[in-house]
Amino acid sequence: MKKAVVLLSGGLDSATCGVAARESGFELYALSFSYGQRHAFELLAAQRVAAFLGVAEHRIVNIDLSSLGGSALTSGDIDVPKRGLGVGVPVTYVPARNTIFLSYALAWAEALGGLGASEYCTDIFIGVNCIDYSGYPDCRPEYMEAFRKLANLATVAGVNGHEMTIHTPLIYLNKSEIIKLGVKFGLDYGITHSCYDPDPKTGRACGECDSCIIRRKGFEEAGVPDPTIYKP
Numbered sequence: 001m002k003k004a005v006v007l008l009s010g011g012l013d014s015a016t017c018g019v020a021a022r023e024s025g026f027e028l029y030a031l032s033f034s035y036g037q038r039h040a041f042e043l044l045a046a047q048r049v050a051a052f053l054g055v056a057e058h059r060i061v062n063i064d065l066s067s068l069g070g071s072a073l074t075s076g077d078i079d080v081p082k083r084g085l086g087v088g089v090p091v092t093y094v095p096a097r098n099t100i101f102l103s104y105a106l107a108w109a110e111a112l113g114g115l116g117a118s119e120y121c122t123d124i125f126i127g128v129n130c131i132d133y134s135g136y137p138d139c140r141p142e143y144m145e146a147f148r149k150l151a152n153l154a155t156v157a158g159v160n161g162h163e164m165t166i167h168t169p170l171i172y173l174n175k176s177e178i179i180k181l182g183v184k185f186g187l188d189y190g191i192t193h194s195c196y197d198p199d200p201k202t203g204r205a206c207g208e209c210d211s212c213i214i215r216r217k218g219f220e221e222a223g224v225p226d227p228t229i230y231k232p
Contacts (some may be wrong), residue, residue: 001027001178003112004123005105010030010045011194012215013170016182017127018053020169023185031105036066036074041203052185061104070095080197082208091132092196096140106151120157125167131173134210144168175218183224190227204231
């Protein structure tokens with residue numbers, strides 16, 4: 001089996017991306033991040049999803065993006081928007097997050113593959129989506145293509161003719177299509193977590209942030225019962 005690194009946040013999209021990667025026949029190495037996010041309950045979900053996927057290894061990397069600020073997800077003095085967003089990139093965008101995460105995934109892929117031509121690990125999966133999403137600039141297809149080009153310029157595998165591939169199986173799917181795909185592969189969405197502002201004690205979803213609204217709408221349109229436990 002070919003090895004692949006899959007970025008696993010514990011959310012609905014990354015879990016579906018992971019199961020799609022598994023069904024494609026890859027041996028999975030899951031990578032999650034504790035980056036100072038206020039919704040750190042997602043890391044418990046990431047561990048549950050990794051177990052469901054049967055990954056070969058799951059690593060959680062510590063990065064303190066909260067020290068840089070600039071996002072409602074990492075700064076205690078910026079409120080998470082509720083019941084709709086304004087115009088432009090929302091304050092829940094974490095500056096350069098996917099660039100940082102993909103760079104770590106790229107580094108681990110190189111480490112997993114070693115430097116021998118028969119051992120290269122050249123596949124990375126990320127659950128980005130440009131249909132039902134919050135408008136983050138680092139979720140767009142053109143960004144993913146740009147990072148793919150960078151990966152092939154910056155790695156031993158790339159310069160030796162073994163092309164790095166950034167797999168984005170969900171990028172053109174809406175949320176209901178993503179949910180239907182996961183259900184097809186037997187994914188229990190009750191083990192995932194998407195809320196940006198969960199109850200700090202119980203982890204229950206707020207039901208009002210952008211992520212909760214998109215998630216709830218996706219289940220409704222898919223005709224699939226929403227297993228999410230929301231705050232009263």
